[in-house]
Amino acid sequence: MTEIADWSLTATADAIATRKVSAREVTEAALARIAQRQPALNAFIRVDEAGARAAAITADNALAAGRSLAPLHGIPLAHKDMFYRPGVPVTCGSAIRRNFRPDYLATVLARLDAAGAITVGALNMSEFANGPTGHNVHFGPTRNPWNTAHITGGSSSGSGTAVAGRMIYGSLGSDTGGSIRLPGGICGVYGIKATQGRVSRYGAMGLSFSLDNIGPLARTAADCARLLGVIAGPDQDDATAASVPVDDYEAALGLGAKGLRIAVATNHYWDGMSPEVGDVLEAALTELGRLGVSVSRRAVPYHTELRGLGNIVASTEFCTLHDDWLRNQHDQYAPLVRARMKQGYAFTAVEYLKAIQVRPRLIKAFVDDVFGTADALLLPVLRFPVPVITETDVGDGDSMNEVLGSINHCTWPINYLGLPGLSVPAGFSKNGLPVGFQLVGRPFAEAMLFRLAGAYERATGWPDRHPPLAA
Amino acid sequence: MKIESFLVEERLALLRRSGVAITAADEKRVGDSVAASLKALASAVDGSLFDTEPQSFDTTMRKLAGGGAK
Numbered sequence: 001m002t003e004i005a006d007w008s009l010t011a012t013a014d015a016i017a018t019r020k021v022s023a024r025e026v027t028e029a030a031l032a033r034i035a036q037r038q039p040a041l042n043a044f045i046r047v048d049e050a051g052a053r054a055a056a057i058t059a060d061n062a063l064a065a066g067r068s069l070a071p072l073h074g075i076p077l078a079h080k081d082m083f084y085r086p087g088v089p090v091t092c093g094s095a096i097r098r099n100f101r102p103d104y105l106a107t108v109l110a111r112l113d114a115a116g117a118i119t120v121g122a123l124n125m126s127e128f129a130n131g132p133t134g135h136n137v138h139f140g141p142t143r144n145p146w147n148t149a150h151i152t153g154g155s156s157s158g159s160g161t162a163v164a165g166r167m168i169y170g171s172l173g174s175d176t177g178g179s180i181r182l183p184g185g186i187c188g189v190y191g192i193k194a195t196q197g198r199v200s201r202y203g204a205m206g207l208s209f210s211l212d213n214i215g216p217l218a219r220t221a222a223d224c225a226r227l228l229g230v231i232a233g234p235d236q237d238d239a240t241a242a243s244v245p246v247d248d249y250e251a252a253l254g255l256g257a258k259g260l261r262i263a264v265a266t267n268h269y270w271d272g273m274s275p276e277v278g279d280v281l282e283a284a285l286t287e288l289g290r291l292g293v294s295v296s297r298r299a300v301p302y303h304t305e306l307r308g309l310g311n312i313v314a315s316t317e318f319c320t321l322h323d324d325w326l327r328n329q330h331d332q333y334a335p336l337v338r339a340r341m342k343q344g345y346a347f348t349a350v351e352y353l354k355a356i357q358v359r360p361r362l363i364k365a366f367v368d369d370v371f372g373t374a375d376a377l378l379l380p381v382l383r384f385p386v387p388v389i390t391e392t393d394v395g396d397g398d399s400m401n402e403v404l405g406s407i408n409h410c411t412w413p414i415n416y417l418g419l420p421g422l423s424v425p426a427g428f429s430k431n432g433l434p435v436g437f438q439l440v441g442r443p444f445a446e447a448m449l450f451r452l453a454g455a456y457e458r459a460t461g462w463p464d465r466h467p468p469l470a471a
Numbered sequence: 472m473k474i475e476s477f478l479v480e481e482r483l484a485l486l487r488r489s490g491v492a493i494t495a496a497d498e499k500r501v502g503d504s505v506a507a508s509l510k511a512l513a514s515a516v517d518g519s520l521f522d523t524e525p526q527s528f529d530t531t532m533r534k535l536a537g538g539g540a541k
Contacts, residue, residue, distance in 0.1 A: 195532065196528075197529065197532065240529075242529065242532070244533060244536055252540035302515070304510075304511055305511045305512075305515040306511075307507075307511065308515075309512060309515055311507075312508050312512060315504075319489075327489075327490050327491055330491065339497060339500060342489075342491060342493070342501060343486075343500070343501040343504050343505060345485055345489040345491065346482035346483065346485050346486045347482070347485075347505070347508070348485070351509070351512060354516050354520060355512060357520050357523055358516050358523075360527045360530075360531035362515060363532070371537065396496060396500075397496075398496065401500055401504060418528065418532060441537060442536065443532040443535045443536045444533075444537060445537035447539055448540050450540070451540040
């Protein structure tokens, strides 16, 4: 019989709602799993056992009193350590903010609270969400549950490994250049960076205000859809949160994929593809074809421009937010993090604003070109098997740009475009580590991405595969 | 398009004037990255941006929206 901690989020929510299991039992199962696997995975920065237990008792009492159920009633979650809750420490994965306690509540946490979720702690992350591997000199690297010698991807590194390692049922991460989709694909779970503006960022640590996105990581497409449905939508506290109505993502999962059209980018994103990852992705395309999806292969435009423009915008905004600390607390940053930020000083205001002002024009041209004949664009997450931690521990050495650029090669361009991207588990490479693909859609087409992912998941059953950690 | 070396050198001068500690490795890395980014900018901004609307990211995204799953 499967242990409670191994159940999916939606199955567990159903079990709580029908009183087959209590929130206390679910929370104790999660806390036991965290205690068991934290030494190997280093997923958590902080665990709040007492708070989680108290919240579970409250959830059970509410259920016993017949109060109406919310979609996450009694579900233990934990999030990247960058979301603000009054009085609770938020390190942002850094030394600089090690003792920071905010005095207001992030909108996404308020929405999860209202949906009945229980927060059991804060997850490890790349320092200030800056780094795609999962290294962190202050809190130690996170480790991949499929093989702890390998990276988790970042910057939402703890989110990826805690969810894949069956420590919690879902988590929030952030994505400025791939930081949800990379740990999603690398750890073998789902992760969605929704359309820019789909999810409020009020009360979340900022890195690049034009490119940052908040989104969930979860073990099944349904789990991920439920979490996004809870947190998405307009917010009076965030002027950049879109007013576009939120679709029913869970309903989209069951619609089937027959008749849908996927474009596969043959240039840039496929350049240098390793044969074994390529084989897994080709098998995924064959499976999608069996489901009735038409697959077309084509070159997609602007990849070089998107990387460069994204770099101008991101690095200038990094410097804007970190300028004071870069001057006065320079040595408190990891060498890699401060090295990545500094290039923002080298662009002029006119260059930055040109990169911002030309953005809508490029987005329209890209969307008209690619999505005029396709419902989604399929891209790799990584073009090579998941590397080990030691070979990607480059610090600020000569290979930093090359190594980090190879990891976010397929994810980085999508943030400048502001388009939604969902990482989907697609299988395993020969070293036993996950391989994933991204589904990218038109603005606010998250439901279409979940429709495709739901059909693919039912056909392949990848979420039923568990990491080979000791029970 | 080739980004002239003097243009990169100007950017490195900006970096040095920032007041942030800079190493030779920083300069090499920033120089490479800036050259590639400026090349991308020159390619993307082909001509004038005079006929563009102010802060039109949100309206563009709404107009291009593909909501729903059908």
